[in-house]
Amino acid sequence: MSLEKAKQVAAFRAVDEFVKSDCVFGVGSGSTVVYAVQRLAERVELEHLKVVCIPTSFQAKQLILKHNLKLGELDTNPIIDVTIDGADEVDSNMTLIKGGGGCLLQEKIIASCSKALIVIADYTKDSVKLGDRYKKGIPIEVIPMAYVPIKNKVLAMYGGEIKLRSAIAKAGPVVTDNGNFILDWMFTNQDLDWEQVNTSVKMIPGVVEIGLFVKMCSKAYFGQPEGTVVERSA
Numbered sequence: 001m002s003l004e005k006a007k008q009v010a011a012f013r014a015v016d017e018f019v020k021s022d023c024v025f026g027v028g029s030g031s032t033v034v035y036a037v038q039r040l041a042e043r044v045e046l047e048h049l050k051v052v053c054i055p056t057s058f059q060a061k062q063l064i065l066k067h068n069l070k071l072g073e074l075d076t077n078p079i080i081d082v083t084i085d086g087a088d089e090v091d092s093n094m095t096l097i098k099g100g101g102g103c104l105l106q107e108k109i110i111a112s113c114s115k116a117l118i119v120i121a122d123y124t125k126d127s128v129k130l131g132d133r134y135k136k137g138i139p140i141e142v143i144p145m146a147y148v149p150i151k152n153k154v155l156a157m158y159g160g161e162i163k164l165r166s167a168i169a170k171a172g173p174v175v176t177d178n179g180n181f182i183l184d185w186m187f188t189n190q191d192l193d194w195e196q197v198n199t200s201v202k203m204i205p206g207v208v209e210i211g212l213f214v215k216m217c218s219k220a221y222f223g224q225p226e227g228t229v230v231e232r233s234a
């Protein structure tokens, strides 16, 4: 079974278990979420569900529009019933690395407004410690003028290596949906206190957000190679 099928089974399971009529639904970003929106659109049509969808990125907004789902925003729906999102890695404490797709800021805002954050992922994202499987590091979204001092400060505090994320089909850096840059921090110490790291990195002036989601995720669904789904709760 392909990795894509593993993403699909996890996404379908989460949507089937968590989405109900009259619910405000946070739509995550990334390739796994594409399957969740597909399934949601099917259910909305078949079951006439009333669901308002709040996007976490430009990509998520396009998906909502493409499937003719009802688009909402935090101004009108500041409390979200459930958000379903992907992750780059989930450790045994349900701490997440997110932002591989560069959407961490809006994803974290939406997660913070959600009664439940549910992760959908294939089996390669299921780890014991952060960094066991995901080798691209923790994304940090920064104000462009401050990327060099922020990089130096994070390295002085915690070590490792930091790269300014480069665009693929454009010369120069990736620019996020919010007009910022992304630093990818390849940490070497896997035993850091991630809650403390989350707070202290966010305190550096110019840091907009860090892709560490600590104590935010209540449940994760991991699609397996043979097509089953493994569930893990916080």
Ligand SMILES: O=C(CO)[C@H](O)[C@H](O)COP(=O)(O)O
Pocket: 028, 029, 030, 031, 032, 033, 085, 086, 087, 088, 097, 098, 099, 100, 101, 102, 103, 104, 107
């Ligand atoms: O955090 C994210 C984007 O910022 C994604 O949720 C994460 O990168 C997982 O993506 P995929 O489902 O494509 O593996």
